[in-house]
Each structure stands twice: as C-alpha cells, then as structure tokens.
Amino acid sequence: AQSVTQLGSHVSVSEGALVLLRCNYSSSVPPYLFWYVQYPNQGLQLLLKYTSAATLVKGINDFEAEFKKSETSFHLTKPSAHMSDAAEYFCAVSDRTGGGNKLTFGTGTQLKVEL
C-alpha cells in the first residue's frame, strides 16, 4: 500500500525566508504526487501535482516541488514566505498502477510565518 511521510508536523519561518516542506513516498513505481493546502476552516486546495511530465513542478502562489526518484521525495518549496502562506500543507499520492485513484495523505505540516 502507498504511504506518505511528511517530516515535521510544524515548520516556522520568517517572512521572506525560504519555505521547505518535506514529503517522502514509499512505492516501487513512482506514483502521482500532489500537494494540497488547507487554510483555517476551509477545504483542501490543490497547489501542484507531479504526473511525470517534468520533475520540477510549478504550482500556484510561487510554490514548486521537485520529484526525485532516487530519494523517493517530493519536497515543496517557496523562495520567499508571505504571512498569507500560513496554513496546513498535505502531501498526497495516488497509485499509478491498476487504475486506482484513491488519494493517500500524509499527516500534514503546519506552516507558521513570523514577522
């Protein structure tokens, strides 16, 4: 079964600093990979997705993620944090084989942005 590990349940950065949120997956076949963001009292919004077209994926709000097969990672980055980026971020995978489309989520990383 697919699994996703997000290192660091809480990450705190200063405004303007680099954001790095870590995600590792476990699968012998690279899955489809997604990052979702959840603002307080809201639903899950898709930030970006990896579908094998390119290893560096750009998403909304200047977020990007790089797929590294050798490290089974899909870390999320943003060059300069804004206060409005404070939210919970979820990495998720979808099995590429068998036509299944269930999403398996990581436990989430709460991003705090400080002045």
Add this chain to the structure above:
Amino acid sequence: EPEVTQTPSHQVTQMGQEVILRCVPISNHLYFYWYRQILGQKVEFLVSFYNNEISEKSEIFDDQFSVERPDGSNFTLKIRSTKLEDSAMYFCASSEGTGVYGYTFGSGTRLTVV
C-alpha cells in the same frame, strides 16, 4: 472557477441519529469521493464512486455508511446511526478522471456527534 459545494457547513447530531451530508460535484466530473478528517489527524479516504456504483471503499466505510447520487447532480453520504467517533470534517471531492487529474475538494462539513 468551478467548485464542489457541500452542505451544511456544520451539523450537530445526537448519537444514534441518521445524518445525510450533501455535495454538488463539478458538473463534468465523473468520479466522486468522500474523505474525512478527525480533528488533529490526517485526511482519510472513505469511498470512491463512479458510474453509479462504489468503485473502492476503505475499512472505515462499514455498513453504517452509504453513498448515493440520487439525481445526477447531488452526491450524498449517509451515516445510518452516528457514533461519537464519527465526529470529523467530511470532505467531498470530484475529478474528471483517475490518477493524473487530481481532485477538487469541497470546503467540508463539520459533523459533531453529541
């Protein structure tokens, strides 16, 4: 931008009562899902629905749960006899296809069982 709409946003129910959570998926989407998130925990898959039948369900989705697409636009999740541990945020989602498409999620229904 098209949205997935969920109603109500918050529902409080007594233990043992039946609840129906409602969702209107994006109109041209073919796949529909329910997920839940217990407070402080990760988002968990409940069920996927395609072509008017369940395509996959998790072990959480036992006989107390059912889904229905009664009229071609709504997609409902029914919990027959609620338990305290059913308290959670329930998210509906829809997608055009499988795998590569990703989902569009609704804003959720917070279910509180008392």
